[in-house]
Amino acid sequence: MIVVEIGYALADKQKLLRLSVPDGTTVREAVLQSGMDQHFPGLDLAGSPLGIFGKAVAKSDARVLEEGERVEIYRPLIADPKEVRKQRAAKAAKGRADAE
Template sequence: MAETIGVEVVYALKDRQEIASVNLPKGATIKDAVEASGLMEKYPEISLEKTGNKVGIYAKLAPLTTEVRDRDRIEIYRPLIADPKEVRRKRAKEGKVMKKGGGEADTDEGAASE
């Protein structure tokens, strides 16, 4: 009897995520998992073509030919709406200041006394 593994295939939508649990034979690939999940039929915008959706395992990009392991979480990524580099360029051109972190960087608290 062939050994099987269980994986989750996840597709994040704007307001929720779809999760499909599938059992596959050992040695299956990411492509096999996505096809077995049924998510491509439910969401026709998903494409595994070269210019289609990127995929990964636990937030790390991976090719479709990557062999999956038991309990892997295969993620199907949606395309970016805006290029982050282009957004930064536009803000800089408009003279808007971008802040790093969540608070003020120029505080006297914790500064060494003279």
């Protein structure tokens, strides 16, 4: 058995759980075993993006956990950051053109 932490946070609430899992447990398996969805109704543990110590894990169903790692459950993005930057740049360019 190894001990890992599972964390999830909203703007006004956060939870960090310590969990003992069998050696060889994957990131997704640990999250599903955590029961974090009981603390946050509506949380989709099967589909949420996951990371370890702030770095996204692309293949959470294949990545095996090591002793002491902290798994983070990420919330879906509300807006695409690239699109927001494009819109902000276009607005700034329009503002400069109008000022000339």
